[in-house]
Amino acid sequence: MGAGSIGCWLGGRLAAAGVPVHFVGRPRVLQALREHGLTLTDRDGGHAPLPPTQLSLHEVPPPRLAPALVLLCVKSGGTADAARQLAAALPAGTPVVSMQNGLSNVPSAQAAAPALQWIAGMVPYNIAEVGPGRFHRGTSGLLAAQDHPALRAWQAAFDRAGLPLALHADLRSVQWGKLLLNLNNAVNALSGLPLRAQLLDADLRLCTAALIEETLALLAAAGIVPAKMSPLPPAWVPRVMRLPTPLFRLVASGSLRIDAQARSSMADDLALGRPTEIDALQGEVIRLARSLGRAAPLNERISALVKAWPERRQPCSGRALREALGIG
Numbered sequence: 001m002g003a004g005s006i007g008c009w010l011g012g013r014l015a016a017a018g019v020p021v022h023f024v025g026r027p028r029v030l031q032a033l034r035e036h037g038l039t040l041t042d043r044d045g046g047h048a049p050l051p052p053t054q055l056s057l058h059e060v061p062p063p064r065l066a067p068a069l070v071l072l073c074v075k076s077g078g079t080a081d082a083a084r085q086l087a088a089a090l091p092a093g094t095p096v097v098s099m100q101n102g103l104s105n106v107p108s109a110q111a112a113a114p115a116l117q118w119i120a121g122m123v124p125y126n127i128a129e130v131g132p133g134r135f136h137r138g139t140s141g142l143l144a145a146q147d148h149p150a151l152r153a154w155q156a157a158f159d160r161a162g163l164p165l166a167l168h169a170d171l172r173s174v175q176w177g178k179l180l181l182n183l184n185n186a187v188n189a190l191s192g193l194p195l196r197a198q199l200l201d202a203d204l205r206l207c208t209a210a211l212i213e214e215t216l217a218l219l220a221a222a223g224i225v226p227a228k229m230s231p232l233p234p235a236w237v238p239r240v241m242r243l244p245t246p247l248f249r250l251v252a253s254g255s256l257r258i259d260a261q262a263r264s265s266m267a268d269d270l271a272l273g274r275p276t277e278i279d280a281l282q283g284e285v286i287r288l289a290r291s292l293g294r295a296a297p298l299n300e301r302i303s304a305l306v307k308a309w310p311e312r313r314q315p316c317s318g319r320a321l322r323e324a325l326g327i328g
């Protein structure tokens with residue numbers, strides 16, 4: 001549900017492994033899939049073409065389909081609408097896994113469509129649309145989801161599809177671990193730079209480090225231990241980001257193996273005038289702070305800058321962003 005980067009990647013891998021998959025998406029993407037089929041590539045040299053004849057494509061969830069499992073792959077702003085559409089078409093109790101970033105999608109979906117079974121999931125890698133019907137996995141990692149009987153039965157199929165799925169008793173720490181890394185998305189988007197160039201800018205790294213540190217302090221106060229989602233434990237990530245660039249290049253060489261033109265999807269959202277997922281990322285930190293009777297001033301300021309982008313549309317240098325965030 002939501003045949004974009006993540007939906008086409010996960011659905012395409014499952015379809016290539018012989019699982020009958022129905023893709024629900026927007027006319028732009030469906031038309032590209034009808035014309036070009038679906039081609040999935042990855043940085044390990046993988047290449048999986050699916051011809052148009054093997055794709056089952058829909059603009060809305062087809063009624064009477066009764067799928068065994070649904071993967072919700074829309075951006076956070078589309079969750080409630082998508083949940084309502086699914087509820088109108090699917091039998092009560094159908095399991096739906098949110099493969100989205102942030103922590104609030106399952107509660108919003110649950111509120112909009114309480115008859116379906118909502119399960120939290122997490123996609124660790126980056127998928128980019130690189131051409132019509134073509135999607136590329138640019139980083140790696142292990143899919144994760146909340147442990148649930150409906151998903152245990154699917155683990156073998158996900159394995160066969162090259163999508164090994166780890167089930168966790170409590171996905172929250174994994175979601176927070178991922179969210180900490182996603183705090184860089186706003187810095188990247190505001191910088192106007194490709195991800196690699198942005199990470200090589202010491203001032204911009206300081207901004208991300210400060211956002212992560214502010215969040216780590218709130219997580220500690222809330223008793224939440226974020227999972228390790230990079231080769232470094234979460235507390236070390238900001239310390240490494242604060243290193244001078246030549247040292248950072250050495251220590252973070254793995255994280256810098258990114259396609260030179262790759263950007264965060266929030267950067268694409270700003271460029272194309274689409275709503276961003278800032279409320280699902282920095283917004284989550286701000287809500288956590290409020291729940292503790294505290295504030296998250298840096299995350300609040302960068303959230304405001306992202307929201308003000310349409311009036312300004314002016315990329316920020318590292319120095320300008322430090323000043324705007326009040327980072328000395």
Ligand SMILES: NC(=O)c1ccc[n+]([C@@H]2O[C@H](COP(=O)([O-])OP(=O)(O)OC[C@H]3O[C@@H](n4cnc5c(N)ncnc54)[C@H](OP(=O)(O)O)[C@@H]3O)[C@@H](O)[C@H]2O)c1
Binds near residue numbers: 007073078
């Ligand atoms: N891409 C990544 O690398 C990545 C990695 C990890 C996690 N994630 C998370 O995964 C989620 C999806 O991201 P994405 O990058 O795959 O987004 P995306 O490329 O924008 O794909 C979502 C697609 O779903 C469509 N859609 C929205 N509501 C729909 C509806 N009711 N019916 C049919 N289609 C609908 C969207 O169309 P409109 O644009 O018209 O709404 C869009 O084409 C986000 O929460 C993101 O944070 C992404």
